[in-house]
Amino acid sequence: GQQLNQSPQSMFIQEGEDVSMNCTSSSIFNTWLWYKQDPGEGPVLLIALYKAGELTSNGRLTAQFGITRKDSFLNISASIPSDVGIYFCAGLDGGSQGNLIFGKGTKLSVKP
Amino acid sequence: NAGVTQTPKFQVLKTGQSMTLQCAQDMNHNSMYWYRQDPGMGLRLIYYSASEGTTDKGEVPNGYNVSRLNKREFSLRLESAAPSQTSVYFCASSPQGYGYGYTFGSGTRLTVV
Numbered sequence: 001g002q003q004l005n006q007s008p009q010s011m012f013i014q015e016g017e018d019v020s021m022n023c024t025s026s027s028i029f030n031t032w033l034w035y036k037q038d039p040g041e042g043p044v045l046l047i048a049l050y051k052a053g054e055l056t057s058n059g060r061l062t063a064q065f066g067i068t069r070k071d072s073f074l075n076i077s078a079s080i081p082s083d084v085g086i087y088f089c090a091g092l093d094g095g096s097q098g099n100l101i102f103g104k105g106t107k108l109s110v111k112p
Numbered sequence: 113n114a115g116v117t118q119t120p121k122f123q124v125l126k127t128g129q130s131m132t133l134q135c136a137q138d139m140n141h142n143s144m145y146w147y148r149q150d151p152g153m154g155l156r157l158i159y160y161s162a163s164e165g166t167t168d169k170g171e172v173p174n175g176y177n178v179s180r181l182n183k184r185e186f187s188l189r190l191e192s193a194a195p196s197q198t199s200v201y202f203c204a205s206s207p208q209g210y211g212y213g214y215t216f217g218s219g220t221r222l223t224v225v
Contacts, residue, residue, distance in 0.1 A: 009152075033213050042116075042202050042216030043155070088154065099145070099170070100214060104154035 006089050006103030014111050019076040021106045023089030031092035032065050032072035033100065038085045046087075047074070081110050114138050118203050118217035125193040125224045133188040133220050135203030143206045144186035145170075145214065146178060148199040155202065161186055193224045 006023045013019060023032070031050055035043035047058050049065035049072060056063055060077045072089055089103040116137045125131055137144065146158040157170030161180040175197060177189045186205075190197060200221050204214040 006154075035213075040218075042204075042218050043214075044216070045213040048213055099157060099160060102155040104152065 004089055004091055004101055004103040006106055008106055009104070010107040010109070012109045012111065013079055015079060015081060017079055019079055019083070019108060020073065021087060021089075022071060022073045023091070023103050024071040025091060025093070026070070027093055028069040029072075029091035029093050030069070032063070033090040033092075034061075034063050034072070034074050035088040035090060036085050037088065037105070043086075043088055076108075079108075079110050081112055084108055084110050116203055116205055116215050116217035118201075118220050120220060121218070122221050123223070125190075125222065127194060127224060129193050130189070130191050131193065132190075133201055133203075133222075134185070135187065135217060136185045137203075137205040137215070138184065139205060139207075139215065140183070141205035141215070142183070142208050144180065145204040145206075146176075146186070146188045147202045147204065148172065149202060149219075150199050158188065158201075193222075195224045198222060198224045 004023050004025050033048050034046045036046050037043040047056050047063040052069045053067050054065040062075045064073045086105040086107050088105045090100040119134045142163045145160045147155045149155050156172045158172055158176050159170055159178040161167045164183045167178050179187045200219045202219050203217045206214045
């Protein structure tokens with residue numbers, strides 16, 4: 001089935017640093033979503049993107065829907081300890097009965 | 113303010129035992145989903161229900177059955193548990209199947225020994 005390639009798999013950063021992660025696909029997607037999963041909890045929606053080239057912010061988080069519609073990026077500025085968790089990208093390609101396809105996640109660790 | 117509620121939160125089963133994972137949402141969402149999460153594998157779709165009265169297989173349906181009892185409730189059943197089904201199971205719901213973000217429950221941690 002359709003797959004999303006999410007990178008990096010894990011990151012260890014210092015508090016205050018900026019973070020970048022991305023997701024790529026071999027086919028075109030119509031919607032990109034970014035989720036965060038705190039330890040022991042379910043994923044929570046952070047940002048939704050619906051148009052190629054769209055750039056959307058949510059506090060210190062900024063996500064972009066790639067122009068080619070085959071990728072998306074998430075940036076976190078000035079990281080803090082509560083940013084720790086797993087970040088998932090998810091996409092909708094219109095051919096999977098409307099079901100989201102998830103990347104394998106980026107595990108973020110922040111050193112105080 | 114409950115959202116999606118899953119029960120139980122933790123369960124240990126012996127190989128061959130059966131059990132049902134329960135999921136209920138109070139947001140009047142049409143679509144509901146069951147995922148499993150394994151280390152390094154991300155979230156894999158087991159079954160979904162696009163609307164009340166319909167269910168369909170996802171990526172990894174073998175060994176599972178589901179029931180969409182009504183609009184609120186979507187249960188996942190393991191008829192004969194196997195160690196390979198040790199995982200964290202998440203239920204999710206969305207207003208409709210296309211393009212809308214899912215709301216997830218907090219998960220059921222299942223161990224099969």
